[in-house]
Amino acid sequence: MESGQQNESLAVRKLKERDPNAITEIISFRSETTLVLPRNRLISVCEFLKADRDLDFAFLSDISAVDRFPVDPRFEVNYHLTSLSRRQRLRIKVKVTAKDPVIPTVVPVWPTANWHEREIWDLMGVRFEGHPNLTRILMPDDWEGHPHRKDYPVEGYR
Amino acid sequence: MSTTVGTPIPAVKPENKTMVLNMGPQHPSTHGVLRVILELDGEVVLKAEPVIGYLHTGIEKNCENLTYSQCIPLTDRIDYLANLSNNLGYCLAVEKLADIQVPKRAQYIRVLLTELTRISSHLVWLGTHAIDLGAMSVFLYCFREREEILKILEAISGQRMMTSYFRIGGLALEPPPGYLEWISKFLDSLAGHVAEYEDLLTENPIWKLRTQGVGVLKLEDAIAMAVSGPSLRGSGSDYDVRKYFPYSSYDEFDFKVQTQTAGDVYARYQVRVAEIRESAKICKQAIKKIPPQGPFRAEVRGLVPPSREEMKTSIEGLIYHFKIWTEGITPPPGEVYQAIESPRGEVGFFVVSDGSNRPYRVKMRAPSFVNLQALPYLVVGKLIADVVASIGTIDIVLGEVDR
Numbered sequence: 001m002e003s004g005q006q007n008e009s010l011a012v013r014k015l016k017e018r019d020p021n022a023i024t025e026i027i028s029f030r031s032e033t034t035l036v037l038p039r040n041r042l043i044s045v046c047e048f049l050k051a052d053r054d055l056d057f058a059f060l061s062d063i064s065a066v067d068r069f070p071v072d073p074r075f076e077v078n079y080h081l082t083s084l085s086r087r088q089r090l091r092i093k094v095k096v097t098a099k100d101p102v103i104p105t106v107v108p109v110w111p112t113a114n115w116h117e118r119e120i121w122d123l124m125g126v127r128f129e130g131h132p133n134l135t136r137i138l139m140p141d142d143w144e145g146h147p148h149r150k151d152y153p154v155e156g157y158r
Numbered sequence: 159m160s161t162t163v164g165t166p167i168p169a170v171k172p173e174n175k176t177m178v179l180n181m182g183p184q185h186p187s188t189h190g191v192l193r194v195i196l197e198l199d200g201e202v203v204l205k206a207e208p209v210i211g212y213l214h215t216g217i218e219k220n221c222e223n224l225t226y227s228q229c230i231p232l233t234d235r236i237d238y239l240a241n242l243s244n245n246l247g248y249c250l251a252v253e254k255l256a257d258i259q260v261p262k263r264a265q266y267i268r269v270l271l272t273e274l275t276r277i278s279s280h281l282v283w284l285g286t287h288a289i290d291l292g293a294m295s296v297f298l299y300c301f302r303e304r305e306e307i308l309k310i311l312e313a314i315s316g317q318r319m320m321t322s323y324f325r326i327g328g329l330a331l332e333p334p335p336g337y338l339e340w341i342s343k344f345l346d347s348l349a350g351h352v353a354e355y356e357d358l359l360t361e362n363p364i365w366k367l368r369t370q371g372v373g374v375l376k377l378e379d380a381i382a383m384a385v386s387g388p389s390l391r392g393s394g395s396d397y398d399v400r401k402y403f404p405y406s407s408y409d410e411f412d413f414k415v416q417t418q419t420a421g422d423v424y425a426r427y428q429v430r431v432a433e434i435r436e437s438a439k440i441c442k443q444a445i446k447k448i449p450p451q452g453p454f455r456a457e458v459r460g461l462v463p464p465s466r467e468e469m470k471t472s473i474e475g476l477i478y479h480f481k482i483w484t485e486g487i488t489p490p491p492g493e494v495y496q497a498i499e500s501p502r503g504e505v506g507f508f509v510v511s512d513g514s515n516r517p518y519r520v521k522m523r524a525p526s527f528v529n530l531q532a533l534p535y536l537v538v539g540k541l542i543a544d545v546v547a548s549i550g551t552i553d554i555v556l557g558e559v560d561r
Contacts (some may be wrong), residue, residue: 012256021419029492029493029494030254030255030257030492030494032494032495034493039427058381058382059381059384059397061384061495061497061504061506061523062495062506062508062521062523064508064521064523066493066510066518067519078493078508080495080506080508080523082401084381084395084397087403088403089403091495091496103362110381110382110384111383112382112383112384112528112531114531115527115528115531136211137210137211137212138210138211138214138560138561139214140211147219148218148219154219154220154222154223155182
């Protein structure tokens with residue numbers, strides 16, 4: 001636990017050294033660290049976290065989106081990074097508004113992001129710019145709407 | 159049709175006119191309703207595109223409209239072969255969110271039962287995988303032992319498959335008397351049975367021909383695609399959530415992470431068979447550790463239901479019982495990610511609370527979903543006859559892929 005705390009701050013320290021404006025907020029909750037990033041820093045931070053030998057976040061466990069409707073910025077996209085060599089986890093969060101729900105894709109950094117991003121587009125309606133094949137994955141191709149949005153009813157007609 | 163994976167999969171140039179073949183969704187060896195669009199040049203696969211979503215039931219969306227404990231039965235249905243693993247993952251996530259400490263006795267019983275589930279899931283995998291490749295009798299033997307595990311689970315939880323036995327804060331009820339003796343008797347017989355399966359397969363020349371060098375997944379591809387579980391360990395990594403990020407007292411157990419380096423179907427078979435033995439070892443340690451008496455649920459006012467006796471005898475207990483079962487629990491606002499090692503890999507639950515009695519968002523990181531994405535790496539450039547072996551070897555459960 002102790003060393004985890006130290007090394008997590010290592011990631012924060014390295015990122016701040018690199019670019020003082022890279023992190024807008026650091027959240028610690030139940031010994032998990034979340035870094036909130038501005039959208040335009042996402043790719044450079046991800047590339048850095050993956051390539052840096054001391055951090056080595058080569059394994060992207062999961063990407064998930066949360067709809068904070070009616071709050072704006074409405075969508076939060078969370079990236080759960082795992083470092084296998086350091087045995088650590090880190091969450092990165094990017095917030096986007098309802099008017100412009102677009103995020104650059106991380107598929108070039110972690111190829112596994114492909115299906116996660118397609119799922120988020122399908123269910124939440126957040127677009128990933130530069131994605132190689134951004135189509136619906138779980139819902140039928142001709143489906144209208146994005147079912148995991150909070151303003152989408154659970155049952156009955158849309 | 160573009161392929162669904164981002165990094166270059168070895169492109170194979172067609173020499174002849176190609177054919178597009180639709181495999182599934184009603185194909186017996188896709189283990190559910192998986193559809194794969196295959197582009198073929200003669201017998202060589204040029205492209206493979208998994209198409210999923212046929213079983214999508216919106217479980218994550220449903221969870222947002224249920225109280226925290228009402229979500230537990232839904233987690234059974236995600237991966238119906240390893241339901242207790244999913245129960246555990248979800249319960250641990252909510253316990254982390256609400257900061258509940260589970261008593262040691264309940265933690266050990268959880269370890270014992272999830273390892274039993276791992277054995278039963280691997281047995282189903284072994285049996286169905288063998289039948290896919292033409293070894294009929296292994297299936298019958300594997301299901302014989304799995305049946306015994308299901309009987310044990312029924313005696314403990316009342317249900318064969320959809321157990322929902324782990325609850326937030328501990329277990330649903332006290333296990334029946336004599337369950338430890340029953341499980342240890344089963345484990346004693348299991349060693350001989352595993353040797354029996356190995357007699358049928360490990361040195362079998364047909365089995366080796368159909369599995370060795372087939373469906374090779376390189377370690378760097380596996381990590382780039384975030385493949386986890388036995389599929390990753392067959393490629394040489396020793397990533398196992400039980401060792402890397404221990405939960406539910408796994409750090410107190412002595413076990414080895416089973417790995418192979420070949421990365422082919424045979425290597426993954428060896429990993430899973432070795433894991434059956436390893437899980438049996440963990441179960442035996444757990445049986446020794448579980449104290450005969452003690453609480454099976456945490457005692458936290460307002461978050462965990464009071465014991466039956468307390469509910470019947472004290473007015474305070476009755477009030478809390480009533481409040482928990484009508485209103486539910488209200489963890490503080492926040493978000494947690496809790497991963498566990500299911501038989502298929504890293505199951506992660508990302509639970510977001512807004513302070514109300516319902517989870518604001520539940521996202522499940524399904525290992526089958528992620529592992530299936532790596533399928534093109536296993537089959538592109540290989541023969542179509544090996545596609546079935548490659549689908550079977552990544553051990554997908556479509557309920558988990560589609561959620």
